[in-house]
Amino acid sequence: MSLAVQGLCCVDQGPDWVPAQVRTYLAHVTHGRSIRSLAREAGCHASTVLRQVRRFETRRDDLLVDLALRRLEGVAARPDRRAVTPGGTQVVMLNRKPEDFAVPDDDQLKEAAPRILRRLNEPGACLAIAADMEKAVIVREEKDGQTLRTAVVDRALAEAMVLKDWIAPQGEGRIQRYRITQAGRMALKRLLAEEEALRANMGEGMDPYSEQHRDWARRNADDRPNKKRGIRYNAAESPMTALARRKDRGGAPFLTADLVAAGERLREDFELAQMGPRITQNWERFLEGGARGSFNPGGAGGGSSRARERVTAALSDLGPGLGDVVLRCCCFLEGMEAVEQRMGWSARSGKIVLRIALHRLKGHYDETSGNWSPMIG
Structure with a gap:
């Protein structure tokens, strides 16, 4: 049982959306529960409860916070708009309308x-x-x-x-x-994900709390407005997104749109190559100088064979070093600091190598398939 439910189990708590810290505050202020008793029931230190109470006491200077707490205090106290003092005297709560007690469910x-x-x-x-x-x-x-x-x-x-x-x-x-x-x-993303899942009849398998951390984007290699064959990716997940927001000394983006699209294009093929019931691909062994002609030594591992061939061709063209950085940043989604430590590079040098690798990767795609990604399947 949560701290809020423990602290206010003797009165009407209202809907479940009321945050736990608000319930704790009301338990202490409105119902006279002591700080120590609330902390004892919650299994925490009294200073933790005290900080929660002080936080909302300070926030009462905010108009909406004060109105919300007054509304909840009215619901938790008495619906007949009367309060009982410690001496047993009933005092009418003035300036309160019946609608002031209505709390949305x-x-x-x-x-x-x-x-x-x-x-x-x-x-x-x-x-x-x-x-x-x-x-x-x-x-x-x-x-x-x-x-x-x-x-x-x-x-x-x-x-x-x-x-x-x-x-x-x-x-x-x-x-x-x-x-x-x-x-x-984040709440908006979560609620929209729930609505989309219900419209698609996927309510049982949805994961709205993961969806709230995603930021879907679609981009073509040269940033054209035509999105017929664009690449869809999670911009909040890729390490390239942070680098793309940075500016160089001249004010231009550190990574242009075509370079980011090239990295996401490699990642799309990488994910397609990993799909299947059995994965035996070892891309790191390939970059370390393993069998460069065979990337599936254990037999058929599932996934798209054409996507696997495209990733193989791209990494072969880049070679060790450049292939390492794009594989780890674009496909494994490792941060630049982790890549620099793993590769033994100096600090803040990885982003320069990544930009060089993405230029080389973009040239590879321009020579092989042009702006549009090959169709899946």
Whole structure:
């Protein structure tokens, strides 16, 4: 049983989306549970619980956080809008409307979150709300300075999102503005992956928590707009993506789009070559000077034989050294520091060798098959 459930098992906890640290805070502040008792039940040190309580006590300066905690305190205390003091006196909770106690359930939040987060993920978008506003609005600032309203959000949903750290405040003023956080973008990816899996009737085998870390991209060798035969890859996974974002002294990208596409093209063939019930390929032995004419010494290992031949031809053209760096960075997805240590190179020299290897690899593809990758199968 989690710390939150242990701390608040005697009262109504509300929906499951309420974070565990919020439940701990409410258990201490609203229901009078001591820090030591909560820590004892959770099996942690009292200072851990104290930090959680202080964190949300400090965050109550945030408008939406304070409204959200007041809403949850009202649900956890009494639905008749009365509070009982330690002396037994009933005090009416003033300035509270019945709708202030309505907390969105898990299904409501899951249904509305993709629409809201998608709007907040647009460039220049933010959520605006004031203390006297019953609903929040999402606005987007255009390049010409105009502000366009793109969505209206129930205040309860906005409060839930700020408690889950999907949005964070920016600046101060009577009208508070919130922007999407990295956690909010990851939640958006996860929710969209779940929707896509359900549409494809793959709900049982989906893995939305892995999908939230992926960033799918598609690119051709010369970055043409025609994507008929482009390469689809996970840009957040490849070490080349970080190098492609860097600039040289002249302000140009360290790795151009055609070089990144060449590396992803090799990786695509590498993955196709590994598919099958039995894998006996030893690419490292090939680079170390093993039998260069045979890359499947154990017999048929599955996978695409044509993809295996394309990888073999590319690595043979690059040779040891250059072939090592593209194999480890593009196919094995090893970082540059790991490659430099494995190869015995000096620090920060691997990226130079990788760029040289990618130039050589691009020339190989230009000579053999041109811009378009061969069709799978």
